Amino acid sequence: DIVMTQTPLSSPVTLGQPASISCRSSQSLVHSDGNTYLSWLQQRPGQPPRLLIYKNSNRFSGVPDRFSGSGAGTDFTLKISRVEPEDVGVYYCMQATQFPITFGQGTKLQIK
């Protein structure tokens, strides 16, 4: 199975400031079809996960443009350009390039 490793595990940030979360995979996430099936999910306290980014850099419908995804191969980053109060929660990267689907361990975003 592909292992997904996120850093940091906890990230205290100041409102209005940027935040960045890294995700590294144990194998390349480039599929034989040329796509990179790396997604980012947000889980607010007491809520189910919510899709933010799919195929590495595509924002899902309704996701604010302050969220962006980038990276290639085995190294990926989720960036929040200006953290808002509603961004508090746990963020997960997820790969679907190789079966089975695997998730990172999660990064807790907190406000300082």
Next chain:
Amino acid sequence: EVQLVESGGGLVQPGGSLRLSCAASGFIFSSYWMHWVRQAPGEGLVWISRINTDGSSTDYAGSVKGRFTISRDNAKNTLYLQMDSLRAEDTAVYYCARRLASGTYDYWGQGTLVTVSS
């Protein structure tokens, strides 16, 4: 509006069984692969099982293989997870999720809590 609503969770003794349901609405259920993902208390997300559009193909994580059975009824727009021989380590919130061809889950249910304890 796409909705996924899980039900069937609860408290069960070790060795017992439960059947989870996921009622889908707002989309053509029979056109999508469906998955179950679980989350133990305070822990991360773990993929459990998947089923193709007509139910002819299923897969399971090693931790549940031989104990859990995924199925679907496209006429009822419902996904199921039959859980047998439950163990304490199966305690978790169980989510159903719709999988897109783009390799991600775009909609998740609100989850149903399964607690395995004597």
